[in-house]
Amino acid sequence: MPQNPIPLSAFAMPRHVAIIMDGNGRWASARGLPRGEGHRRGVEALRKTVRAAGEMGISYLTIFSFSAENWSRPSSEIRDLMGLLRRFIRNDLAELHQSRVKVRVIGERDDLAPDIRQLLEEAEELTKGNDRLTLVVAFNYGARQEIARAAARIAVKINAGEIEPSAMTADLIGQNLDAPDLPDPDLIIRTSGEQRLSNFLLWQAAYSELVFVPTYWPDFDRAALEGAIAEYHRRERRFGGLIAQTGS
Numbered sequence: 001m002p003q004n005p006i007p008l009s010a011f012a013m014p015r016h017v018a019i020i021m022d023g024n025g026r027w028a029s030a031r032g033l034p035r036g037e038g039h040r041r042g043v044e045a046l047r048k049t050v051r052a053a054g055e056m057g058i059s060y061l062t063i064f065s066f067s068a069e070n071w072s073r074p075s076s077e078i079r080d081l082m083g084l085l086r087r088f089i090r091n092d093l094a095e096l097h098q099s100r101v102k103v104r105v106i107g108e109r110d111d112l113a114p115d116i117r118q119l120l121e122e123a124e125e126l127t128k129g130n131d132r133l134t135l136v137v138a139f140n141y142g143a144r145q146e147i148a149r150a151a152a153r154i155a156v157k158i159n160a161g162e163i164e165p166s167a168m169t170a171d172l173i174g175q176n177l178d179a180p181d182l183p184d185p186d187l188i189i190r191t192s193g194e195q196r197l198s199n200f201l202l203w204q205a206a207y208s209e210l211v212f213v214p215t216y217w218p219d220f221d222r223a224a225l226e227g228a229i230a231e232y233h234r235r236e237r238r239f240g241g242l243i244a245q246t247g248s
Contacts, residue, residue, distance in 0.1 A: 014186035014232055016060035017053065017225075018136075018208070020200055021046065023192030023216030030216075036080040041218035043084055047092065052222040054099055054133040056229075060182060061135050064200050068108065068142035082116060085139075089119045093126065100132035106178035107141030108149070136182065143202035150176035177203060184208065187232045189225075191217045209235050 021042060028038030046063065053061045066081060073081075096103065103123040112120075120139065153176040157163045163172075174180060184204040188197070193214040197205060211228045213220075 013057045013059075014229060015058070016062070016183050016185045016187075017058050017229070018062035018064075018185040018188045018201055018205075019049070020064045020188070020190040020198060021217040021220075022190055022194055024218060026192060027216035027218045035077060038216075038218060039077075039080060039084055043088055045218050045220045046088075048221055049225060050096070050101065050133070050135060051099075052225050054101065056225075058133065060185075061133060062106075062138060062182075062185060062201070063135070064138045064141070064198075066107075066139050066141070067199060068140055068145050069199065082113070085116065086119060089123055093123055096123075096135065097127050097130065100130040101127060102130040102132075102134045103127045104134055104136045104179060104182070105139055106136060106146070107139045108145060109140070112140060134182070136179065138200065141178075142199045143197075144199055146178050147173070147203055149178070150174075174203065187211060187229065189213060189228045191215050191220050191224075 024038035024042040025035045026038075027041065028035050049063075050061065065085070070081070071078065093103075103126075105120045105124060109117050109120070120137070150173050154163070154168065154172060158165055182204075184206070185201060185208045188201065188205055188208045189211050190196075191213055193212065195212045197210075201208075209232050211231050213224060213228060215224050
């Protein structure tokens with residue numbers, strides 16, 4: 001008889017999980033529903049995933065909520081997405097705070113609508129002292145743009161004579177990213193079956209394990225998260241060396 005699988009609780013959780021939440025539109029289309037309904041159901045999946053991550057002992061959860069390229073979508077869809085963001089922060093921020101979730105935001109903020117920017121800053125300020133789970137929201141985010149911002153920050157320091165050009169290293173670039181204090185993700189999950197990073201955490205993903213699941217994001221739940229983590233634990237993480245290492 002086959003042995004029972006080892007329960008997930010027997011393994012250490014990955015410290016940092018990042019998720020590309022993909023497939024809202026296709027989920028809706030498959031059911032004859034408008035795309036907006038897919039996005040609304042996607043918010044429900046996000047709520048469930050944040051709760052599950054906190055309960056499972058994950059320290060950092062990064063979500064790709066809105067990319068720098070998403071502005072090219074139809075204006076009606078963008079309005080829908082911005083409305084969902086506003087409602088999520090207004091309706092869920094108190095629960096996140098009560099659950100000791102710290103909210104961090106990465107991405108370009110300068111060109112955001114003032115009320116959106118204010119909501120993001122309010123979420124960060126209210127929850128900055130929390131210590132159970134750090135929810136990193138990648139909003140108006142693109143990894144290439146983030147690396148370009150880091151290079152620009154370094155260039156300013158070089159021009160000011162604060163550092164020498166010879167001091168340019170991978171570590172220096174990492175120190176000038178949007179959130180240099182955050183650990184790199186151990187595991188990156190993408191839903192919907194697509195198998196690419198789509199300009200998400202390209203620098204930080206150098207040694208991340210990538211797990212692609214066929215589930216559309218609105219159907220993603222705790223069981224799907226546990227399945228992705230189980231797959232992560234089946235991998236051997238060598239970080240370029242010969243001896244496997246485990247994240248914790």
